[in-house]
Amino acid sequence: MKCLELMDVSYRYEGSKDYVLKKISASFEAGKVYAIVGESGAGKSTLLSLLSGLDSCKEGTILYNGKNLQEIDRDEYRSKNVGVIFQNYNLLLNSTAVYNITLSMKISGDMASKEQAYALLKNVGIDRETTDRKILKLSGGEQQRVGIARALAHNPDVIIADEPTGNLDEKTEAEILEIFTHLAQEDGKCVIIVTHSDNVSSVGDVVYRIAGGKISTIG
Amino acid sequence: MYVIEHALLNLGKNKGRNILLGVITLAIITATVVAMGIFNTTRVVIEDTRAATMSAIRIQPIGRTQMTGSSQQESAITLEMHQYFAESLYITGADISDSGRGIEAVYYLIHPDMLGAFESDLRGRGLPDAYTVRTDDAAFASLVAPIENLQSLSVAFLIIILVMGAVIMVLVTAVSIRERKYEIGVLRAMGMKKKSVALGLWAEIIVITCICFIIGMGIGAALTQPVTDSILAGQSQAAGPTTLADRINNAPQTEAVTVDVSITFTTSLQIFAISIVLASVAGIISITRITKYEPIKILMERT
Numbered sequence: 001m002k003c004l005e006l007m008d009v010s011y012r013y014e015g016s017k018d019y020v021l022k023k024i025s026a027s028f029e030a031g032k033v034y035a036i037v038g039e040s041g042a043g044k045s046t047l048l049s050l051l052s053g054l055d056s057c058k059e060g061t062i063l064y065n066g067k068n069l070q071e072i073d074r075d076e077y078r079s080k081n082v083g084v085i086f087q088n089y090n091l092l093l094n095s096t097a098v099y100n101i102t103l104s105m106k107i108s109g110d111m112a113s114k115e116q117a118y119a120l121l122k123n124v125g126i127d128r129e130t131t132d133r134k135i136l137k138l139s140g141g142e143q144q145r146v147g148i149a150r151a152l153a154h155n156p157d158v159i160i161a162d163e164p165t166g167n168l169d170e171k172t173e174a175e176i177l178e179i180f181t182h183l184a185q186e187d188g189k190c191v192i193i194v195t196h197s198d199n200v201s202s203v204g205d206v207v208y209r210i211a212g213g214k215i216s217t218i219g
Numbered sequence: 220m221y222v223i224e225h226a227l228l229n230l231g232k233n234k235g236r237n238i239l240l241g242v243i244t245l246a247i248i249t250a251t252v253v254a255m256g257i258f259n260t261t262r263v264v265i266e267d268t269r270a271a272t273m274s275a276i277r278i279q280p281i282g283r284t285q286m287t288g289s290s291q292q293e294s295a296i297t298l299e300m301h302q303y304f305a306e307s308l309y310i311t312g313a314d315i316s317d318s319g320r321g322i323e324a325v326y327y328l329i330h331p332d333m334l335g336a337f338e339s340d341l342r343g344r345g346l347p348d349a350y351t352v353r354t355d356d357a358a359f360a361s362l363v364a365p366i367e368n369l370q371s372l373s374v375a376f377l378i379i380i381l382v383m384g385a386v387i388m389v390l391v392t393a394v395s396i397r398e399r400k401y402e403i404g405v406l407r408a409m410g411m412k413k414k415s416v417a418l419g420l421w422a423e424i425i426v427i428t429c430i431c432f433i434i435g436m437g438i439g440a441a442l443t444q445p446v447t448d449s450i451l452a453g454q455s456q457a458a459g460p461t462t463l464a465d466r467i468n469n470a471p472q473t474e475a476v477t478v479d480v481s482i483t484f485t486t487s488l489q490i491f492a493i494s495i496v497l498a499s500v501a502g503i504i505s506i507t508r509i510t511k512y513e514p515i516k517i518l519m520e521r522t
Binding site: 077078079080084088090091092095108 | 404
């Protein structure tokens with residue numbers, strides 16, 4: 001079942017004549033892991049912004065469960081339907097790890113419980129003591145894990161990750177990839193990972209390559 | 220509900236910025252309390268003085284400027300006529316005395332605005348056209364002059380505070396909110412709606428304002444009386460020791476003019492309303508500017 005679908009999507013930044021994405025079409029289904037690879041500046045992160053509803057395309061259409069993203073409330077889409085893991089975490093720095101998770105739950109309208117948040121953080125390898133520390137006092141790897149937990153906090157259909165294991169060691173990377181695989185195969189989520197890593201892209205059921213503003217399937 | 224909860228938690232998290240905003244808000248509110256306290260009290264004092272002095276009426280021959288004492292012409296109005304005039308419904312009473320050198324009569328109006336009606340009544344009761352009905356304008360002017368100066372000063376002070384305060388608060392709030400651009404970007408990226416982000420930021424500003432209002436009311440109330448006394452003392456010194464007395468019908472000056480300033484409940488409500496409006500305007504200008512950005516632009520700026 002198609003979860004997200006790109007139809008002839010083109011995108012260029014304000015003030016720029018050059019298109020980053022040129023009439024690209026692709027589809028993403030529930031229950032699969034997708035890897036998007038490409039060189040730096042190829043438009044991977046732009047595509048991620050469009051898929052996550054952080055930005056909107058001026059040309060072409062993006063459908064979420066058959067509905068045009070332009071026509072639905074993108075705030076609600078971000079808070080309920082999609083979980084985004086940013087390369088640079090984008091967490092609330094003055095707040096604790098557990099607060100970042102519970103706030104995400106509250107924004108989505110879910111009943112937020114600290115116990116649920118602790119459990120989520122434990123699943124991504126954050127122990128109880130660390131959960132009550134402010135984000136600023138956590139290492140890059142720990143912040144990345146909190147970012148992953150936050151993306152999963154509101155139980156979204158789509159999980160979009162930008163270099164999710166960039167700051168993690170091999171062992172943790174394997175654990176995180178295991179979580180993503182589990183989320184797709186067991187929970188039926190659509191997992192989209194933007195990565196440079198061959199190791200990460202190897203877990204993808206489908207691998208898309210972006211080059212020259214075009215998208216192609218390579219595996 | 221979580222938006223307010225988040226805002227309250229943020230108060231403690233952004234201590235530095237909030238303390239700066241609080242100190243400026245406190246200074247503005249304290250100055251407003253002093254100015255408003257003086258303004259409202261002097262308004263009441265002037266009104267009371269007007270009611271007291273402008274209600275005292277004398278009958279004088281036309282063309283005579285001296286208000287006190289009596290003359291042959293004035294005393295031409297007989298004691299019986301004065302007593303008949305004292306039956307007017309526009310007065311609360313009258314002091315009529317015959318010192319032997321002439322009749323002295325002062326009538327006390329129910330309200331200073333009834334002067335015209337009282338004069339018409341007296342004409343009807345036989346007051347000759349050669350006489351006029353006068354209030355003690357000079358005494359009123361002399362008594363309220365320093366208080367009016369104080370009131371004018373408080374109005375000027377209040378206008379300066381409100382204009383300067385509004386500008387300073389807009390700037391400080393703008394800087395404070397701008398520093399939180401990243402946080403706003405993260406909240407928007409998490410799906411928090413613009414209006415929720417705006418409500419949270421506004422709630423923080425209002426809570427800071429309310430805390431400053433409570434403290435500012437205390438400090439302001441304590442400062443208002445000494446400031447008033449100091450200004451009045453300065454005016455008395457500037458006017459010289461006899462000037463005021465000279466103005467009040469050549470009576471000797473026995474003591475300096477004093478005003479007992481009080482912060483009434485109405486004044487408190489006015490100050491609260493001014494504080495909330497000022498803080499809201501400052502907040503809304505800054506919040507509107509910051510929330511117009513798309514979250515992705517804010518987050519990309521950081522990277």
